[in-house]
Amino acid sequence: MTEVLYRADSYLRETTARIVSAEAAGIVLDRTNFYARAGGQPGDTGTLRWAGGEVPILEAVKGEGEAILHRTPEGAALPPPGTEATLVLEWERRHRHMRMHSAMHLLCSLIPGAGVTGGQVGADKSRLDFDLAEPPTKESLTEALNALVAADHPISDTWISEAELDANPGLVRTLSVQPPRGSGQIRLVRIGPEEAPVDLQPCGGTHVKTTREIGRVEVTKMENKGRQNRRISIALVEG
Template identity: 45%
Template sequence: MTEELFREDATLLACDAVVTAQEEGGVTLDRTVSYPLGGGQAGDTGWLVAGGQRWRVTDTRKSKLTPGAILHCVEGEPPAAGTAVRVEIDAARRQAHRRFHTATHLLCALLPYPVDGCSITETYARLDFHTDEPFDKDAIQAGLARLVAEAHPVRHRWISEEELDANPGLVRSMSVQPPRGLGRVRVLEIEGVDLQPCGGTHVSNTAEIGAVIVTKIEKKSAKTRRVVLGFAQPSEA
């Protein structure tokens, strides 16, 4: 299994690791700071560095061959098993993911409906809500700005699977369920605002989200309303 350093500290941008295996298109490592695609959040990109060589990491994903291992997709011939490498992630991409992902939790607090779709990328984030209620774009925008400005602390903690079973309302997503079998579940708490299971990367205070805007609200189906977020340009902040 790959030790997931990003679960405890999303600010880590580099670490030392050892290649455990080559897989098609990349390598698995014994430990990493790179977040793998999952839970709606895109995987990290960056570099592997060893012996004066640099391999561009084009994506990070969960291994299809080894349960619990994380695959780092690289350009060119990957380093061999046993190679000691330095993992470096794209800091700007990671920060965008952290800001957008935390902003989607604020959306969940403002819109109390089940979530049936999610996408968090470097340039936008979207949530699909299971409801036929109309959304007020200006009201959502004002609510986001208020929660960001209030500077709520953001932290994660772990609860047992039994605690989750006793509080099923914590799970907001209809499409992505918390992983089972480990005996514990990671939850993300925005103090006084939101609490729900989440394995993604986040900022440590809502003030760090900065200026985000609601770029679009769509009616995707009779029972689905989509909200898309973007980063505000300087003139919009």
């Protein structure tokens, strides 16, 4: 099992860890600040350093059981098990994923009642697919998104039991991907105050602390991907 540190602190840029195993498929450590690819969010990249060496981490992915694999270039020199090492995130990329993922939750809040049929978080652009006959216009969505960003809503998480989720099935917006089960607990990401959230839904991804940190967002494209499948793409506007 790999202890996942990003759930408690998604801003942890580096951490020390001990090598559990190091093979061609990837390196497993006893703990990590790297997000493993899941739910449409890419796995983190960065660098693993130890006394006498370092290796690039091409992506973190899920391994067997609760292990996280840190993939390395083919033929790279790997540290032996038991080695103490330091994991350093490629922070700018991770932070863009955090901003994008939070913006996607805001987009969900602006299209209530429509199931999400797919999605992909990206550093440069992201998308959500909705089971929706007629979406709002690009201009109106862009304006509404940036109003929510400017409102500086807090973003936090909480945990509920699987039984509580079963009693509130409307919390799940995604039709293609269901929250992971088995541990008995489901993580919810909340945007806004507890008594009147802007958005509240199960999510295992990484997020920023407030909507203002997202920065300006633009709806860049809207596409028909089926009779009632509408793809909405967004991008961060820098500068």
